[in-house]
Amino acid sequence: MNSSVVNLAMQLIKIPSVSPLDLGCQKIIYKRLKNIGFKIYFFNINNTKNIFAYRGSEGKHLNFLGHTDVVPGGDEKKWKYGAFNPFLFKNKILFGRGASDMKGAIASMIIAAENFVTKNNSYKGKLSFLFTSDEESSGIDGIVKVVDLLKKKKQYIDYCIVGEPSSEKILGDVIKIGRRGSITFNIKIKGISGHVAYPKYLKNPIHIIIPLLNKLINYQWDNGNKDFIPTSLQITNIFSNSLSGNVSPDELSFQFNIRFSNIIQPKKIVLLVNKIFNNNLFDCEINWKVFALPFLNKKFELINVVSSSIKKFNSIDTKLSTSGGTSDGRFLNLLTDQIVELGLINKTIHKYNECVKVSDLELLSFLYEDIMNKLLV
Ligand SMILES: [Zn+2]
Known part of the structure; x- marks a missing residue:
């Protein structure tokens, strides 16, 4: 049993690095990678810690991406x-x-690198790791900033493996080759408030908005394509400033998020939302923020390498997917067009009693090492 993966994973889990704190996880990684000849750079931006480590020079550049932060533990009694x-x-x-x-995936990556470097001291190409302590919260000082700096230094990457938990039932049964985009709207509607018993003196924004929200919910943005499921919308909040049960409000705010494919541009979404709400005669303020643009790996070189490693070590055909939330892969997309997310089973992530099979940690390490072998030797 390759217990070094488990030991390293345990060392990291012991540190309560709730996003955006790192609290020393990256120092552990630093020591391990420095021992095997990596050059290491820290980018500390406000509360966020980022580490970029590389070894090798000429040839193809294979990068592993991840995060040392976690979501809060919540109620300790439930663990x-x-x-x-x-x-x-x-x-x-x-x-x-x-x-x-x-x-767990970070531990698998580091052990894979140690084994790979020991066996192939003078491999061709460049192997690098990029970890942030802010993936689970705002992400503003994380990978987005480091990618910007790497871009300025002309550090281009040929292949990127993201260690996010992509697997569903068996390790490697699903890999992600892209992700949907995300846009959030905040809309405020003004009305005229008053006593509910005198409707002729009121302009109730709740009444105005109900048919429009219905239209929004049922709107068919696109039909999806072979790579993406159809674009979808969820209303996440509605609140009014009603003073009491017999007073209608004069202001209503609501928020919704749209997860969009590469079929529709965010510009078009904004135009359509404006059309739905502004064509109606009322006082309306529309704000939006694009949190992520969709990306898709259209080249099959890295996808084939990863799929064949999964087949070799776990005897299964992997499924290519673009499902799930956003990931830091969207920022790496500015440095490379070949991104694949391969990680542990996602069944217990962000839950109480999050766990992983020891055999999966070890298998993932073998998979990562095999990918290094195929691309750098
Ligand atoms: Zn994650």
Whole structure:
């Protein structure tokens, strides 16, 4: 048993690095990678810690991307062994916050690099790691900033493996080759408030908005394509300034988020939303923010390498997917057009008693090492 993966994962889980704090996770990684000849740079931006480490020069550049932060542990009583008290159950299952998202995958990456470098001291190409401590919260001082700096230094990347938990039932059964975009709208509607018993003196913004929201919910933005499911919308909040049960409000705000494919441009979405709300005669303020643009790996070189490693080590055909939320892969997309997300099973991520199979941690490490072998030797 390659218990070094488990030991490193446990060392990382023990640190309560709730986003955007790192609290020393990257120092552990720094020591391990420095020992095997990596050059290391830290980019500390406000509360966020970022680390970029590379080894090698000429040839293709293979990068591994990840995050050392985790979501909060929540109610400690709901954990069998504690959120930040890594527990190895019967030597088979490792419990703790970050076990699968994604300190376990980081441990698999580092051990893979140690084994790879030991066996191939003078490999061709460049192997690098980029980790941030702010993926789970705002992300404003994380990968987005480092990618900008790397771009200025003309550090281009040929292939990027993101260690996010992409697997569903069996390790490697799903890999992500892209992600949908995300746009959030905040809309405020003004009306005239008054006593509910005298409707002729009122302009109730709730009444105005109900048919429009209905239109919004049922709107068919696109039909999806072979790579993406159809664009979808969820209303996330509605609130009014009603003073009491017999007073209609004069202001209503609501928020919704749209996850969009590469079929529709955010500009078009903004235009359509404006059309739905501004064609109606009322006082309306529309604000929006694009959080992520969709990306898609259209080249099959890296996808084929990753799929063949999964086939070799786990005897399954992997499924290519673009589902799920956004990931930091969207920023790496500015440095490379070949991104694949391959990580642990996502069944318990962000939940109480997050856990991972020890055999999966070890298998993932073999997969990462095999990918290094195929691309850099
Ligand atoms: Zn994650």
